[in-house]
Amino acid sequence: MQSDGADVYEVLQRAQRAGLFIGHVPKIVECLRGPERRSVVMEYIEGPTLSEYVSSGSISPAAMKYLFLQLCTAVRELHECINPPVIHRDLKPSNIIISPSGPQLIDFGIARLWHEDAECDTTHFGTRRYAPPEQFGFGQTSVRSDIYALGKVLFFCLTGRQPPNAMDVSSCEEAGVVHSIARVICKACAFDPRERYASVRELSSAVSSLPQQAWMKRPGPNSSGHPAPFDSMVNQAHGAFSNMRGAASSFIRMLRRIPRWAGAIWNLLLLCNWFLCILGSQFAIFYPNAFDTALPFWFRVMEYDLLTVVAPAAIVSILLDKRGLWKRIPVLRNCGQLQVCLVGTGVIVMCFTVTVCASLIALPKP
Known part of the structure:
Protein backbone atom coordinates (compact mmCIF):
# COMPACT_ATOMS: atom_id res chain seq x y z
CA MET A 1 0.00 0.00 0.00
CA ARG A 256 -7.90 12.70 27.13
CA ARG A 257 -7.42 16.48 27.31
CA ILE A 258 -6.70 16.30 31.07
CA PRO A 259 -2.97 17.02 31.74
CA ARG A 260 -0.76 14.08 32.66
CA TRP A 261 0.19 15.62 36.03
CA ALA A 262 -3.50 15.83 36.98
CA GLY A 263 -3.88 12.18 36.03
CA ALA A 264 -0.89 11.28 38.24
CA ILE A 265 -2.44 13.06 41.25
CA TRP A 266 -5.75 11.28 40.57
CA ASN A 267 -3.97 7.91 40.49
CA LEU A 268 -2.19 8.67 43.76
CA LEU A 269 -5.49 9.49 45.48
CA LEU A 270 -7.09 6.29 44.20
CA LEU A 271 -4.17 4.14 45.39
CA CYS A 272 -4.15 5.84 48.81
CA ASN A 273 -7.85 5.09 49.25
CA TRP A 274 -7.29 1.48 48.23
CA PHE A 275 -4.43 1.20 50.75
CA LEU A 276 -6.74 2.48 53.48
CA CYS A 277 -9.28 -0.17 52.45
CA ILE A 278 -6.60 -2.85 52.88
CA LEU A 279 -5.66 -1.59 56.36
CA GLY A 280 -9.30 -1.38 57.40
CA SER A 281 -10.07 -4.90 56.18
CA GLN A 282 -7.13 -6.46 58.02
CA PHE A 283 -8.05 -4.63 61.23
CA ALA A 284 -11.64 -5.88 60.94
CA ILE A 285 -10.46 -9.46 60.39
CA PHE A 286 -8.10 -9.68 63.39
CA TYR A 287 -9.92 -7.26 65.72
CA PRO A 288 -13.60 -8.02 65.00
CA ASN A 289 -16.54 -6.29 66.64
CA ALA A 290 -19.05 -8.12 68.82
CA PHE A 291 -21.15 -9.35 65.89
CA ASP A 292 -18.20 -10.48 63.74
CA THR A 293 -16.63 -12.40 66.64
CA ALA A 294 -19.40 -15.00 66.30
CA LEU A 295 -18.57 -15.54 62.61
CA PRO A 296 -16.04 -18.13 61.43
CA PHE A 297 -12.55 -16.75 60.81
CA TRP A 298 -12.55 -18.02 57.20
CA PHE A 299 -15.75 -16.08 56.48
CA ARG A 300 -14.32 -12.85 57.91
CA VAL A 301 -11.27 -13.24 55.67
CA MET A 302 -13.42 -13.92 52.62
CA GLU A 303 -15.94 -11.17 53.34
CA TYR A 304 -13.51 -8.35 54.08
CA ASP A 305 -10.82 -9.26 51.55
CA LEU A 306 -13.29 -9.70 48.72
CA LEU A 307 -15.49 -6.68 49.46
CA THR A 308 -12.89 -4.20 50.75
CA VAL A 309 -9.73 -5.31 48.90
CA VAL A 310 -10.47 -7.20 45.67
CA ALA A 311 -13.65 -5.32 44.63
CA PRO A 312 -12.10 -1.87 45.29
CA ALA A 313 -9.00 -3.00 43.37
CA ALA A 314 -11.24 -3.67 40.36
CA ILE A 315 -12.84 -0.24 40.76
CA VAL A 316 -9.40 1.40 40.97
CA SER A 317 -8.26 -0.43 37.82
CA ILE A 318 -11.23 1.01 35.94
CA LEU A 319 -10.80 4.56 37.22
CA LEU A 320 -6.99 4.82 36.90
CA ASP A 321 -5.50 7.18 34.31
CA LYS A 322 -3.61 4.58 32.27
CA ARG A 323 -1.86 6.85 29.77
CA GLY A 324 1.48 6.77 31.57
CA LEU A 325 1.17 3.07 32.36
CA TRP A 326 0.53 2.14 28.71
CA LYS A 327 3.50 4.25 27.64
CA ARG A 328 5.90 2.53 30.08
CA ILE A 329 4.52 -1.00 29.61
CA PRO A 330 3.63 -1.34 25.87
CA VAL A 331 2.26 -4.88 26.30
CA LEU A 332 -0.64 -3.45 28.34
CA ARG A 333 -1.79 -1.44 25.32
CA ASN A 334 -3.52 -4.58 24.05
CA CYS A 335 -5.94 -4.22 27.01
CA GLY A 336 -8.21 -1.36 25.96
CA GLN A 337 -10.33 0.61 28.40
CA LEU A 338 -13.47 -1.29 27.39
CA GLN A 339 -11.86 -4.65 28.20
CA VAL A 340 -10.64 -3.33 31.57
CA CYS A 341 -14.17 -2.12 32.41
CA LEU A 342 -15.71 -5.47 31.47
CA VAL A 343 -13.18 -7.52 33.45
CA GLY A 344 -13.39 -5.15 36.44
CA THR A 345 -17.18 -5.31 36.48
CA GLY A 346 -17.02 -9.11 36.29
CA VAL A 347 -14.65 -9.23 39.27
CA ILE A 348 -16.93 -6.96 41.34
CA VAL A 349 -20.01 -9.08 40.55
CA MET A 350 -18.04 -12.24 41.39
CA CYS A 351 -16.95 -10.82 44.78
CA PHE A 352 -20.51 -9.99 45.81
CA THR A 353 -21.87 -13.31 44.52
CA VAL A 354 -19.28 -15.40 46.39
CA THR A 355 -19.83 -13.39 49.59
CA VAL A 356 -23.60 -13.81 49.45
CA CYS A 357 -23.28 -17.55 48.85
CA ALA A 358 -20.79 -17.90 51.74
CA SER A 359 -23.07 -15.93 54.06
CA LEU A 360 -25.81 -18.51 53.58
CA ILE A 361 -23.46 -21.03 55.19
CA ALA A 362 -21.67 -18.92 57.81
CA LEU A 363 -24.35 -16.61 59.20
CA PRO A 364 -26.33 -17.98 62.14
CA LYS A 365 -29.82 -19.16 61.33
CA PRO A 366 -32.67 -17.08 62.87
Whole structure:
Protein backbone atom coordinates (compact mmCIF):
# COMPACT_ATOMS: atom_id res chain seq x y z
CA MET A 1 0.00 0.00 0.00
CA GLN A 2 1.06 3.59 -0.50
CA SER A 3 2.57 5.61 2.33
CA ASP A 4 -0.45 7.59 3.55
CA GLY A 5 -2.62 4.51 3.86
CA ALA A 6 0.04 2.58 5.78
CA ASP A 7 0.50 5.52 8.16
CA VAL A 8 -3.26 5.56 8.83
CA TYR A 9 -3.25 1.88 9.78
CA GLU A 10 -0.45 2.58 12.26
CA VAL A 11 -2.38 5.54 13.69
CA LEU A 12 -5.49 3.36 14.09
CA GLN A 13 -3.45 0.64 15.79
CA ARG A 14 -1.94 3.10 18.28
CA ALA A 15 -5.38 4.59 19.00
CA GLN A 16 -6.90 1.15 19.61
CA ARG A 17 -4.04 0.10 21.89
CA ALA A 18 -4.43 3.33 23.84
CA GLY A 19 -8.02 2.34 24.60
CA LEU A 20 -9.70 4.77 22.22
CA PHE A 21 -13.22 3.61 21.44
CA ILE A 22 -13.50 3.16 17.66
CA GLY A 23 -16.33 0.70 17.29
CA HIS A 24 -16.74 0.58 13.51
CA VAL A 25 -13.18 -0.24 12.39
CA PRO A 26 -11.58 -3.71 12.39
CA LYS A 27 -9.01 -4.28 15.13
CA ILE A 28 -5.51 -3.74 13.76
CA VAL A 29 -3.35 -6.62 15.03
CA GLU A 30 0.01 -5.68 13.53
CA CYS A 31 1.60 -3.27 11.04
CA LEU A 32 4.79 -4.59 9.46
CA ARG A 33 7.30 -2.41 7.61
CA GLY A 34 9.47 -3.92 4.90
CA PRO A 35 12.09 -2.34 2.63
CA GLU A 36 9.64 -1.90 -0.25
CA ARG A 37 6.19 -2.68 1.11
CA ARG A 38 4.09 -2.64 4.25
CA SER A 39 1.74 -5.31 5.46
CA VAL A 40 -1.17 -5.04 7.86
CA VAL A 41 -2.72 -7.87 9.87
CA MET A 42 -6.25 -7.06 11.00
CA GLU A 43 -9.45 -8.58 12.28
CA TYR A 44 -11.63 -10.42 9.77
CA ILE A 45 -15.16 -9.00 9.65
CA GLU A 46 -17.92 -11.45 8.82
CA GLY A 47 -20.92 -10.21 6.84
CA PRO A 48 -22.09 -8.92 3.45
CA THR A 49 -20.94 -5.64 2.00
CA LEU A 50 -23.41 -2.76 1.96
CA SER A 51 -23.72 -3.29 -1.80
CA GLU A 52 -24.77 -6.92 -1.30
CA TYR A 53 -27.02 -6.01 1.63
CA VAL A 54 -28.96 -3.37 -0.30
CA SER A 55 -29.18 -5.57 -3.40
CA SER A 56 -30.77 -8.35 -1.33
CA GLY A 57 -33.80 -6.10 -0.73
CA SER A 58 -34.17 -7.41 2.84
CA ILE A 59 -34.17 -4.05 4.61
CA SER A 60 -36.94 -1.47 4.79
CA PRO A 61 -36.30 2.25 4.23
CA ALA A 62 -37.09 2.89 7.91
CA ALA A 63 -34.35 0.49 9.01
CA MET A 64 -32.10 1.96 6.32
CA LYS A 65 -32.29 5.30 8.12
CA TYR A 66 -30.89 3.70 11.26
CA LEU A 67 -28.16 1.94 9.27
CA PHE A 68 -27.07 5.19 7.60
CA LEU A 69 -26.98 7.00 10.96
CA GLN A 70 -24.72 4.24 12.26
CA LEU A 71 -22.51 4.72 9.21
CA CYS A 72 -22.31 8.44 10.01
CA THR A 73 -21.23 7.52 13.54
CA ALA A 74 -18.50 5.30 12.10
CA VAL A 75 -17.08 8.09 9.94
CA ARG A 76 -17.46 10.62 12.75
CA GLU A 77 -15.26 8.45 14.97
CA LEU A 78 -12.44 8.76 12.43
CA HIS A 79 -12.91 12.53 12.14
CA GLU A 80 -13.44 13.44 15.81
CA CYS A 81 -11.77 10.78 17.95
CA ILE A 82 -8.36 10.95 16.26
CA ASN A 83 -6.17 14.04 15.98
CA PRO A 84 -5.42 14.90 13.23
CA PRO A 85 -8.62 13.53 11.64
CA VAL A 86 -8.44 10.40 9.48
CA ILE A 87 -9.97 10.93 6.02
CA HIS A 88 -11.07 7.61 4.53
CA ARG A 89 -11.25 8.90 0.91
CA ASP A 90 -12.74 5.67 -0.44
CA LEU A 91 -16.16 5.35 1.19
CA LYS A 92 -18.36 3.24 -1.07
CA PRO A 93 -20.79 0.32 -0.60
CA SER A 94 -18.16 -2.33 -1.27
CA ASN A 95 -15.94 -0.92 1.53
CA ILE A 96 -18.66 -1.14 4.17
CA ILE A 97 -19.32 -4.50 5.85
CA ILE A 98 -22.67 -5.05 7.57
CA SER A 99 -21.71 -7.06 10.65
CA PRO A 100 -24.01 -8.09 13.53
CA SER A 101 -22.57 -5.17 15.56
CA GLY A 102 -23.25 -2.61 12.83
CA PRO A 103 -21.44 -1.25 9.76
CA GLN A 104 -17.66 -1.69 9.68
CA LEU A 105 -15.37 0.47 7.54
CA ILE A 106 -12.64 -1.42 5.70
CA ASP A 107 -9.88 -0.69 3.16
CA PHE A 108 -7.91 2.30 4.41
CA GLY A 109 -5.43 1.83 1.57
CA ILE A 110 -5.80 5.41 0.29
CA ALA A 111 -6.84 7.01 3.58
CA ARG A 112 -4.79 9.93 4.84
CA LEU A 113 -4.37 12.23 7.80
CA TRP A 114 -5.50 15.85 7.55
CA HIS A 115 -2.58 18.29 7.13
CA GLU A 116 -3.51 21.88 7.95
CA ASP A 117 -0.87 23.50 5.72
CA ALA A 118 -1.35 21.29 2.66
CA GLU A 119 -2.93 22.80 -0.46
CA CYS A 120 -3.72 19.53 -2.22
CA ASP A 121 -3.24 15.79 -1.85
CA THR A 122 -0.05 14.19 -3.07
CA THR A 123 -1.98 11.37 -4.73
CA HIS A 124 -5.15 11.67 -6.79
CA PHE A 125 -7.27 8.55 -7.02
CA GLY A 126 -10.41 6.92 -5.70
CA THR A 127 -13.65 5.42 -6.96
CA ARG A 128 -14.95 7.92 -9.49
CA ARG A 129 -18.65 7.89 -8.61
CA TYR A 130 -17.99 8.31 -4.89
CA ALA A 131 -14.81 10.44 -4.79
CA PRO A 132 -15.19 14.24 -4.56
CA PRO A 133 -13.63 16.62 -7.11
CA GLU A 134 -10.87 17.76 -4.75
CA GLN A 135 -9.63 14.17 -4.61
CA PHE A 136 -8.54 14.49 -8.24
CA GLY A 137 -6.37 17.57 -7.82
CA PHE A 138 -8.85 20.39 -7.10
CA GLY A 139 -7.65 20.84 -3.51
CA GLN A 140 -6.86 19.02 -0.29
CA THR A 141 -9.28 16.34 0.86
CA SER A 142 -10.85 17.00 4.26
CA VAL A 143 -13.71 15.74 6.40
CA ARG A 144 -16.05 17.26 3.81
CA SER A 145 -14.61 14.85 1.24
CA ASP A 146 -15.97 11.92 3.22
CA ILE A 147 -19.28 13.79 3.57
CA TYR A 148 -19.47 13.91 -0.24
CA ALA A 149 -19.01 10.14 -0.37
CA LEU A 150 -21.62 9.61 2.35
CA GLY A 151 -24.15 11.54 0.28
CA LYS A 152 -23.47 9.23 -2.66
CA VAL A 153 -23.76 6.19 -0.38
CA LEU A 154 -27.11 7.45 0.90
CA PHE A 155 -28.36 7.70 -2.70
CA PHE A 156 -27.27 4.10 -3.33
CA CYS A 157 -28.95 2.88 -0.12
CA LEU A 158 -32.28 4.40 -1.09
CA THR A 159 -32.29 3.47 -4.78
CA GLY A 160 -29.99 0.47 -5.16
CA ARG A 161 -28.42 2.29 -8.13
CA GLN A 162 -24.93 3.67 -8.63
CA PRO A 163 -25.10 7.46 -8.13
CA PRO A 164 -24.53 9.85 -11.06
CA ASN A 165 -21.32 11.86 -11.13
CA ALA A 166 -23.19 15.15 -10.69
CA MET A 167 -26.05 15.18 -8.18
CA ASP A 168 -29.13 17.40 -8.41
CA VAL A 169 -32.56 17.24 -6.85
CA SER A 170 -34.36 16.33 -10.08
CA SER A 171 -32.12 13.33 -10.81
CA CYS A 172 -32.60 12.09 -7.25
CA GLU A 173 -36.37 12.42 -7.52
CA GLU A 174 -36.37 10.62 -10.87
CA ALA A 175 -34.60 7.73 -9.12
CA GLY A 176 -37.38 7.56 -6.50
CA VAL A 177 -35.87 9.67 -3.69
CA VAL A 178 -38.33 12.00 -1.98
CA HIS A 179 -37.64 15.73 -2.19
CA SER A 180 -36.58 16.26 1.45
CA ILE A 181 -33.93 13.53 1.31
CA ALA A 182 -32.83 14.62 -2.17
CA ARG A 183 -31.98 18.07 -0.80
CA VAL A 184 -29.84 16.53 1.95
CA ILE A 185 -28.01 14.35 -0.59
CA CYS A 186 -27.36 17.24 -2.95
CA LYS A 187 -26.00 19.45 -0.18
CA ALA A 188 -23.67 16.67 0.94
CA CYS A 189 -22.52 16.17 -2.67
CA ALA A 190 -22.03 19.83 -3.59
CA PHE A 191 -19.09 20.44 -5.98
CA ASP A 192 -17.68 23.18 -3.74
CA PRO A 193 -16.67 21.70 -0.35
CA ARG A 194 -17.67 24.96 1.36
CA GLU A 195 -21.29 24.36 0.33
CA ARG A 196 -21.43 20.90 1.93
CA TYR A 197 -22.21 20.07 5.53
CA ALA A 198 -19.32 21.20 7.72
CA SER A 199 -19.14 17.90 9.60
CA VAL A 200 -20.59 14.42 9.66
CA ARG A 201 -22.40 15.43 12.82
CA GLU A 202 -24.29 18.08 10.81
CA LEU A 203 -25.15 15.56 8.10
CA SER A 204 -26.32 13.06 10.72
CA SER A 205 -28.47 15.74 12.36
CA ALA A 206 -30.05 16.65 9.01
CA VAL A 207 -30.87 13.00 8.32
CA SER A 208 -32.26 12.46 11.83
CA SER A 209 -34.57 15.48 11.51
CA LEU A 210 -36.21 14.19 8.33
CA PRO A 211 -39.83 13.12 8.90
CA GLN A 212 -40.40 9.39 9.21
CA GLN A 213 -42.71 9.52 6.17
CA ALA A 214 -39.73 10.42 3.99
CA TRP A 215 -38.20 6.99 4.67
CA MET A 216 -41.32 4.92 4.12
CA LYS A 217 -41.44 2.57 1.21
CA ARG A 218 -43.56 3.85 -1.66
CA PRO A 219 -46.68 1.78 -2.31
CA GLY A 220 -46.18 -1.00 -4.80
CA PRO A 221 -47.67 -4.38 -5.72
CA ASN A 222 -46.34 -5.97 -2.49
CA SER A 223 -46.05 -2.95 -0.22
CA SER A 224 -48.50 -1.10 1.99
CA GLY A 225 -46.29 1.98 2.08
CA HIS A 226 -45.45 1.53 5.78
CA PRO A 227 -42.34 0.05 7.38
CA ALA A 228 -42.63 -3.11 9.40
CA PRO A 229 -43.38 -2.45 13.09
CA PHE A 230 -40.25 -4.38 14.06
CA ASP A 231 -38.11 -2.13 11.85
CA SER A 232 -39.47 0.98 13.56
CA MET A 233 -38.90 -0.47 17.01
CA VAL A 234 -35.32 -1.46 16.20
CA ASN A 235 -34.70 1.91 14.57
CA GLN A 236 -35.75 3.81 17.71
CA ALA A 237 -33.86 1.54 20.09
CA HIS A 238 -30.66 1.60 18.09
CA GLY A 239 -30.96 5.34 17.51
CA ALA A 240 -30.92 5.84 21.28
CA PHE A 241 -27.95 3.47 21.55
CA SER A 242 -26.04 5.45 18.91
CA ASN A 243 -26.66 8.67 20.84
CA MET A 244 -25.33 7.02 24.01
CA ARG A 245 -22.21 5.87 22.18
CA GLY A 246 -21.68 9.35 20.77
CA ALA A 247 -21.95 10.83 24.27
CA ALA A 248 -19.49 8.24 25.58
CA SER A 249 -17.00 9.08 22.80
CA SER A 250 -17.29 12.80 23.60
CA PHE A 251 -16.69 12.09 27.29
CA ILE A 252 -13.59 10.01 26.49
CA ARG A 253 -12.19 12.78 24.25
CA MET A 254 -12.71 15.25 27.10
CA LEU A 255 -10.83 13.00 29.53
CA ARG A 256 -7.90 12.70 27.13
CA ARG A 257 -7.42 16.48 27.31
CA ILE A 258 -6.70 16.30 31.07
CA PRO A 259 -2.97 17.02 31.74
CA ARG A 260 -0.76 14.08 32.66
CA TRP A 261 0.19 15.62 36.03
CA ALA A 262 -3.50 15.83 36.98
CA GLY A 263 -3.88 12.18 36.03
CA ALA A 264 -0.89 11.28 38.24
CA ILE A 265 -2.44 13.06 41.25
CA TRP A 266 -5.75 11.28 40.57
CA ASN A 267 -3.97 7.91 40.49
CA LEU A 268 -2.19 8.67 43.76
CA LEU A 269 -5.49 9.49 45.48
CA LEU A 270 -7.09 6.29 44.20
CA LEU A 271 -4.17 4.14 45.39
CA CYS A 272 -4.15 5.84 48.81
CA ASN A 273 -7.85 5.09 49.25
CA TRP A 274 -7.29 1.48 48.23
CA PHE A 275 -4.43 1.20 50.75
CA LEU A 276 -6.74 2.48 53.48
CA CYS A 277 -9.28 -0.17 52.45
CA ILE A 278 -6.60 -2.85 52.88
CA LEU A 279 -5.66 -1.59 56.36
CA GLY A 280 -9.30 -1.38 57.40
CA SER A 281 -10.07 -4.90 56.18
CA GLN A 282 -7.13 -6.46 58.02
CA PHE A 283 -8.05 -4.63 61.23
CA ALA A 284 -11.64 -5.88 60.94
CA ILE A 285 -10.46 -9.46 60.39
CA PHE A 286 -8.10 -9.68 63.39
CA TYR A 287 -9.92 -7.26 65.72
CA PRO A 288 -13.60 -8.02 65.00
CA ASN A 289 -16.54 -6.29 66.64
CA ALA A 290 -19.05 -8.12 68.82
CA PHE A 291 -21.15 -9.35 65.89
CA ASP A 292 -18.20 -10.48 63.74
CA THR A 293 -16.63 -12.40 66.64
CA ALA A 294 -19.40 -15.00 66.30
CA LEU A 295 -18.57 -15.54 62.61
CA PRO A 296 -16.04 -18.13 61.43
CA PHE A 297 -12.55 -16.75 60.81
CA TRP A 298 -12.55 -18.02 57.20
CA PHE A 299 -15.75 -16.08 56.48
CA ARG A 300 -14.32 -12.85 57.91
CA VAL A 301 -11.27 -13.24 55.67
CA MET A 302 -13.42 -13.92 52.62
CA GLU A 303 -15.94 -11.17 53.34
CA TYR A 304 -13.51 -8.35 54.08
CA ASP A 305 -10.82 -9.26 51.55
CA LEU A 306 -13.29 -9.70 48.72
CA LEU A 307 -15.49 -6.68 49.46
CA THR A 308 -12.89 -4.20 50.75
CA VAL A 309 -9.73 -5.31 48.90
CA VAL A 310 -10.47 -7.20 45.67
CA ALA A 311 -13.65 -5.32 44.63
CA PRO A 312 -12.10 -1.87 45.29
CA ALA A 313 -9.00 -3.00 43.37
CA ALA A 314 -11.24 -3.67 40.36
CA ILE A 315 -12.84 -0.24 40.76
CA VAL A 316 -9.40 1.40 40.97
CA SER A 317 -8.26 -0.43 37.82
CA ILE A 318 -11.23 1.01 35.94
CA LEU A 319 -10.80 4.56 37.22
CA LEU A 320 -6.99 4.82 36.90
CA ASP A 321 -5.50 7.18 34.31
CA LYS A 322 -3.61 4.58 32.27
CA ARG A 323 -1.86 6.85 29.77
CA GLY A 324 1.48 6.77 31.57
CA LEU A 325 1.17 3.07 32.36
CA TRP A 326 0.53 2.14 28.71
CA LYS A 327 3.50 4.25 27.64
CA ARG A 328 5.90 2.53 30.08
CA ILE A 329 4.52 -1.00 29.61
CA PRO A 330 3.63 -1.34 25.87
CA VAL A 331 2.26 -4.88 26.30
CA LEU A 332 -0.64 -3.45 28.34
CA ARG A 333 -1.79 -1.44 25.32
CA ASN A 334 -3.52 -4.58 24.05
CA CYS A 335 -5.94 -4.22 27.01
CA GLY A 336 -8.21 -1.36 25.96
CA GLN A 337 -10.33 0.61 28.40
CA LEU A 338 -13.47 -1.29 27.39
CA GLN A 339 -11.86 -4.65 28.20
CA VAL A 340 -10.64 -3.33 31.57
CA CYS A 341 -14.17 -2.12 32.41
CA LEU A 342 -15.71 -5.47 31.47
CA VAL A 343 -13.18 -7.52 33.45
CA GLY A 344 -13.39 -5.15 36.44
CA THR A 345 -17.18 -5.31 36.48
CA GLY A 346 -17.02 -9.11 36.29
CA VAL A 347 -14.65 -9.23 39.27
CA ILE A 348 -16.93 -6.96 41.34
CA VAL A 349 -20.01 -9.08 40.55
CA MET A 350 -18.04 -12.24 41.39
CA CYS A 351 -16.95 -10.82 44.78
CA PHE A 352 -20.51 -9.99 45.81
CA THR A 353 -21.87 -13.31 44.52
CA VAL A 354 -19.28 -15.40 46.39
CA THR A 355 -19.83 -13.39 49.59
CA VAL A 356 -23.60 -13.81 49.45
CA CYS A 357 -23.28 -17.55 48.85
CA ALA A 358 -20.79 -17.90 51.74
CA SER A 359 -23.07 -15.93 54.06
CA LEU A 360 -25.81 -18.51 53.58
CA ILE A 361 -23.46 -21.03 55.19
CA ALA A 362 -21.67 -18.92 57.81
CA LEU A 363 -24.35 -16.61 59.20
CA PRO A 364 -26.33 -17.98 62.14
CA LYS A 365 -29.82 -19.16 61.33
CA PRO A 366 -32.67 -17.08 62.87
